Amino acid sequence: MLTFYIALCLLGTVSQAAYFSQQPQDQVVVAGQSVTLPCVIVGYRGMVQWTKDGLALGGERDLPGWVRYSLMGNPLSGEHSLMIDSAELGDDAVYECQATQAGLRSHRAKLTVLVPPSDPVVEGGPVVRLKAHTAHNLTCRASGAKPAAEITWYRDGEIMHDAIYTKDGKRETAVSMLPMVPEDSDSGRTYTCRVLNPAAPAGRQTSVTISVQHPPSVTLSVQPQTVMEGAKVLFICSASANPEITGYRWSKGGVPISEANGDSLEVTVDHSYFTDPVSCEVSNSVGSTNVSTLVDVQFGPRLLTEPKPQTVDIGMDAAFTCSWTGNPPLTLAWTKQGSSVVLSNSNTLQLKAVTQEDSGTYTCKAIVPRIGVAERDVTLTVNGPPIITAEATQQAVKHSKGKLECLVGSSPPPDKIVWTFGDMILSSGSSGRFSVQTVHSDRGVLSSLILSETLAQDFQLRYNCTAYNRFGTGMALVTLEEQGMGSSCQIILCKTSFYLQFYIFY
Ligand SMILES: *[C@@H]1O[C@H](CO)[C@@H](O)[C@H](O)[C@H]1NC(C)=O
Ligand SMILES: *[C@@H]1O[C@H](CO)[C@@H](O)[C@H](O)[C@H]1NC(C)=O
Numbered sequence: 090m091l092t093f094y095i096a097l098c099l100l101g102t103v104s105q106a107a108y109f110s111q112q113p114q115d116q117v118v119v120a121g122q123s124v125t126l127p128c129v130i131v132g133y134r135g136m137v138q139w140t141k142d143g144l145a146l147g148g149e150r151d152l153p154g155w156v157r158y159s160l161m162g163n164p165l166s167g168e169h170s171l172m173i174d175s176a177e178l179g180d181d182a183v184y185e186c187q188a189t190q191a192g193l194r195s196h197r198a199k200l201t202v203l204v205p206p207s208d209p210v211v212e213g214g215p216v217v218r219l220k221a222h223t224a225h226n227l228t229c230r231a232s233g234a235k236p237a238a239e240i241t242w243y244r245d246g247e248i249m250h251d252a253i254y255t256k257d258g259k260r261e262t263a264v265s266m267l268p269m270v271p272e273d274s275d276s277g278r279t280y281t282c283r284v285l286n287p288a289a290p291a292g293r294q295t296s297v298t299i300s301v302q303h304p305p306s307v308t309l310s311v312q313p314q315t316v317m318e319g320a321k322v323l324f325i326c327s328a329s330a331n332p333e334i335t336g337y338r339w340s341k342g343g344v345p346i347s348e349a350n351g352d353s354l355e356v357t358v359d360h361s362y363f364t365d366p367v368s369c370e371v372s373n374s375v376g377s378t379n380v381s382t383l384v385d386v387q388f389g390p391r392l393l394t395e396p397k398p399q400t401v402d403i404g405m406d407a408a409f410t411c412s413w414t415g416n417p418p419l420t421l422a423w424t425k426q427g428s429s430v431v432l433s434n435s436n437t438l439q440l441k442a443v444t445q446e447d448s449g450t451y452t453c454k455a456i457v458p459r460i461g462v463a464e465r466d467v468t469l470t471v472n473g474p475p476i477i478t479a480e481a482t483q484q485a486v487k488h489s490k491g492k493l494e495c496l497v498g499s500s501p502p503p504d505k506i507v508w509t510f511g512d513m514i515l516s517s518g519s520s521g522r523f524s525v526q527t528v529h530s531d532r533g534v535l536s537s538l539i540l541s542e543t544l545a546q547d548f549q550l551r552y553n554c555t556a557y558n559r560f561g562t563g564m565a566l567v568t569l570e571e572q573g574m575g576s577s578c579q580i581i582l583c584k585t586s587f588y589l590q591f592y593i594f595y
């Protein structure tokens with residue numbers, strides 16, 4: 090009884106004796122849980138108040154304005170513990186319990202609120218579509234955690250160590266990127282992103298499945314591989330793709346074949362299929378693949394370069410070029426008309442220091458074994474002095490009309506052709522019984538000395554036919570022989586045979 094009074098006296102009068110029997114300590118709480126910060130003051134009846142980061146919470150026990158905060162215990166027993174219901178991130182602060190009138194301040198207690206991470210989010214999930222052979226970062230994000238979550242990747246349950254981790258300090262967001270270059274074989278794999286922090290030691294995880302997409306893989310085949318020109322071939326374009334094929338486009342030598350849009354194409358081939366590839370382009374939403382092929386079309390020679398006729402001066406060089414294509418590879422042969430000697434097997438025929446005998450027609454012949462043969466003619470003209478062709482002995486019937494002929498066949502054509510015999514010189518027109526006729530033909534210039542009536546002395550002479558051009562002169566001597574000594578009925582016949590002979594000869 091005595092002690093009770095003593096105690097009463099002490100409480101009422103000696104406030105200096107008040108002291109904390111319990112003080113708040115540093116505490117850690119997971120968000121959502123409740124926490125109590127103890128404060129028990131012995132020997133004090135005055136006002137007790139809590140501060141949060143230095144800010145007073147108020148003097149009443151139900152702490153109006155702080156819905157989840159309240160003071161606990163019996164105040165008469167000096168109990169003033171602060172209870173925080175369902176802790177939030179905002180409760181993370183330094184708390185102090187104060188007995189204002191006694192000038193008492195408790196220990197400054199730090200309340201740390203931990204927040205577990207929410208379920209991680211993997212970009213593109215739940216089925217992540219990736220392009221084959223293209224680098225990609227599989228990205229997992231864990232937000233709202235405090236402290237920021239640790240992130241671990243698993244591939245089909247196996248831990249992956251090469252992820253790149255970053256965190257954003259303010260928003261406590263952690264990101265982990267797992268670099269990968271997906272292969273077709275990765276399709277269907279499961280990648281799991283697991284996050285944890287001290288508020289969620291068991292962690293949370295999200296799994297995604299990989300679907301590896303690729304542009305079509307294409308093979309283009311031809312059936313049959315080797316064909317003759319004019320035959321039919323079938324192009325088959327086989328493709329596999331993920332996602333599915335959206336279309337086929339065909340072209341030949343870069344020119345689209347608009348009517349073809351399926352996985353095969355039948356055509357009648359010509360030689361152009363040997364040099365212009367046919368291509369098949371297959372597309373899906375990821376990309377397209379274009380594959381080309383040539384056809385082994387067999388075809389006879391086709392002229393690529395036509396040889397050009399040439400005219401050169403005597404002593405100069407000449408060259409002809411002719412080129413062909415064919416399949417299988419062709420052989421080439423140059424010959425001169427009238428001879429079977431092969432002068433060259435290459436595209437170009439070289440003729441050095443030509444003579445007038447070299448003029449004529451040359452043939453460039455191409456042979457594609459078993460398939461075909463073709464040739465082209467080209468002429469060489471050699472400019473030189475006149476070359477005269479004439480029969481040394483020509484015939485006529487006495488007292489009848491007679492004729493002597495001389496043909497100048499070389500190039501350039503003669504400026505003039507002069508007949509000299511006896512004391513006569515005649516190149517054109519007529520003189521007495523004699524006249525000269527000149528006829529141009531593709532074989533040359535034919536000069537005829539015509540005798541209106543032959544006399545005996547005409548058969549004694551030598552007739553000199555001389556031709557001139559800028560390269561020099563050419564000359565031939567001709568004699569006239571009496572013909573048809575038999576019956577007159579033969580004359581016409583023999584005359585006919587003379588012309589016949591002439592045409593055959595020239
Ligand atoms: C993946 O992330 C790393 C690091 O940020 C970056 O260097 C790389 O370029 C990224 N790769 C791709 C394909 O985005
Ligand atoms: C496919 O490639 C070839 C050769 O490069 C080209 O000529 C053709 O135009 C391409 N085809 C398409 C459909 O793009």
Ligand SMILES: *[C@@H]1O[C@H](CO)[C@@H](O)[C@H](O)[C@H]1NC(C)=O
Nearest residue numbers: 507508509553554555564566
């Ligand atoms: C032929 O005639 C030409 C010119 O008239 C002369 O130069 C030449 O010597 C003659 N030839 C003969 C063999 O008489």
